[in-house]
Amino acid sequence: MAYVDEVIEKVIKENPSEPEFHQAVKEVLNSLRPVIEVNEEQYRRDALLERLVNPERQIKFRVPWTDDKGQVHVNTGYRVQFNSAIGPYKGGLRLHPSVNLGIIKFLGFEQIFKNSLTGLPIGGAKGGSDFDPKGKSDREVMAFCQSFMSELCKYIGADTDVPAGDIGTGAREIGYMFGQYKKLRGLFEGVLTGKGLSYGGALARTEATGYGLLYITDELLKCHGQSMEGKTVVVSGAGNVAIYAIEKAQQLGAKVVTCSDSTGWVYDPDGIDLAALKQIKEVKRQRLSVYTDYRPNAQYHEGRGVWQIKCDIALPCATQNELGLEDAKQLVANGVLAVAEGANMPTTIEATEYLQQSGVLFLPGKASNAGGVATSALEMSQNSERLQWSFETVDSKLKGIMVDLYHHIDDAAKKYGFNENYVVGANIAGFEKVLDAMIAQGII
Ligand code: NDP
Numbered sequence: 001m002a003y004v005d006e007v008i009e010k011v012i013k014e015n016p017s018e019p020e021f022h023q024a025v026k027e028v029l030n031s032l033r034p035v036i037e038v039n040e041e042q043y044r045r046d047a048l049l050e051r052l053v054n055p056e057r058q059i060k061f062r063v064p065w066t067d068d069k070g071q072v073h074v075n076t077g078y079r080v081q082f083n084s085a086i087g088p089y090k091g092g093l094r095l096h097p098s099v100n101l102g103i104i105k106f107l108g109f110e111q112i113f114k115n116s117l118t119g120l121p122i123g124g125a126k127g128g129s130d131f132d133p134k135g136k137s138d139r140e141v142m143a144f145c146q147s148f149m150s151e152l153c154k155y156i157g158a159d160t161d162v163p164a165g166d167i168g169t170g171a172r173e174i175g176y177m178f179g180q181y182k183k184l185r186g187l188f189e190g191v192l193t194g195k196g197l198s199y200g201g202a203l204a205r206t207e208a209t210g211y212g213l214l215y216i217t218d219e220l221l222k223c224h225g226q227s228m229e230g231k232t233v234v235v236s237g238a239g240n241v242a243i244y245a246i247e248k249a250q251q252l253g254a255k256v257v258t259c260s261d262s263t264g265w266v267y268d269p270d271g272i273d274l275a276a277l278k279q280i281k282e283v284k285r286q287r288l289s290v291y292t293d294y295r296p297n298a299q300y301h302e303g304r305g306v307w308q309i310k311c312d313i314a315l316p317c318a319t320q321n322e323l324g325l326e327d328a329k330q331l332v333a334n335g336v337l338a339v340a341e342g343a344n345m346p347t348t349i350e351a352t353e354y355l356q357q358s359g360v361l362f363l364p365g366k367a368s369n370a371g372g373v374a375t376s377a378l379e380m381s382q383n384s385e386r387l388q389w390s391f392e393t394v395d396s397k398l399k400g401i402m403v404d405l406y407h408h409i410d411d412a413a414k415k416y417g418f419n420e421n422y423v424v425g426a427n428i429a430g431f432e433k434v435l436d437a438m439i440a441q442g443i444i
Pocket of ligand 1 (some may be wrong): 089239343370372373
């Protein structure tokens with residue numbers, strides 16, 4: 001049996017209740033075959049892939065907090081420090097009821113390659129909790145964040161592990177966590193990214209993932225004789241990534257006609273009203289159903305449905321496995337040109353394969369949403385320098401990173417004979433640097 005297959009089998013056997021982790025491992029390892037096969041015996045002897053798929057450390061802890069009525073609740077906190085071969089651990093904290101160890105492991109595993117692709121010295125990690133900030137008062141969110149950080153602070157630091165935001169962890173949560181870290185450790189250091197501008201945050205971090213997604217999509221299109229100008233774009237999600245993807249797509253001359261949240265979706269044939277969307281989601285924290293109060297010509301539907309709308313470009317920006325095979329068939333039937341992932345693993349493996357076989361240009365999230373973590377690493381640089389760069393400086397570095405990243409994955413795909421397969425290109429390009437570093441550092 002091929003070494004890659006042996007390791008996939010072991011991962012499934014040893015982690016039976018972690019389907020998202022299996023999916024991520026299969027997707028990555030299958031595309032690494034050309035690199036592994038060259039040196040299969042040595043890698044098997046050195047258990048290289050076993051070391052890659054087993055986190056260096058995983059921490060699971062109790063998070064007790066008291067609600068406004070005096071009731072104590074207990075959530076579970078996680079931090080999976082996956083791989084530090086090329087730099088300190090870096091990756092977000094997800095606060096969502098669906099969080100479990102398997103989800104955090106899939107995200108942490110993907111993060112290794114994504115972080116490597118940015119070209120910056122950051123290792124891979126992820127964390128979070130099954131706590132749901134929705135519907136909680138500010139005081140309850142603070143109580144949770146302080147309790148969460150009281151334990152997490154023992155394992156992180158500016159040079160060891162630097163968490164960031166993710167679903168459910170925005171500027172408010174990062175602020176409460178940073179405050180608690182500083183109080184407990186007595187250190188004002190760049191231990192978290194996504195901080196507020198008044199205490200070490202980076203300009204353009206809020207926009208970075210969405211903007212970066214559009215910078216790389218634009219470069220992909222340019223290299224295929226196209227541009228964003230005049231394109232119809234379908235976006236899912238209405239959170240941080242979706243909002244700034246919509247903003248940059250509009251700036252580049254495209255028309256974005258959809259967005260969605262976990263209860264429903266909006267179709268606005270005249271183009272999404274970004275000011276209204278920001279007001280609903282960033283200021284008032286409301287459901288998307290109120291969008292039609294701002295735009296009477298738009299339609300609101302319960303459930304899922306954005307992928308049935310005809311478009312040139314599709315940008316899934318909500319959550320994992322939100323674009324399945326039937327959705328992919330619908331997109332292809334409607335003539336989609338490119339799909340670029342803003343979220344982490346939003347497209348199922350079957351849907352990805354169908355899109356690629358149908359000639360759709362497909363950018364995987366570990367490449368196309370890397371702008372967020374890249375800018376987080378730029379926030380770390382600014383914190384180390386005790387300086388704050390201008391918005392324009394950060395934005396232009398972000399653009400440079402995303403354009404380089406596109407060419408890096410395109411070159412890797414071509415080098416191994418997988419022209420235009422950016423999934424293979426991203427996995428190989430991300431892996432090669434980690435592989436070099438792991439080999440150089442010996443069996444650890
Ligand atoms: P947010 O929490 O800001 O927004 C998430 C959006 O997706 C919301 O509109 C939310 O709806 C919707 N959503 C969440 N879970 C589900 C679900 N189970 N079903 C349907 N819709 C859902 O998160 P972000 O925008 O920050 O993150 C979105 C994705 O991008 C995630 O996969 C994240 O890991 C990834 N990512 C984020 C980065 C960042 O910098 N923020 C960086 C790289 C990747 P509702 O409003 O109802 O909650």
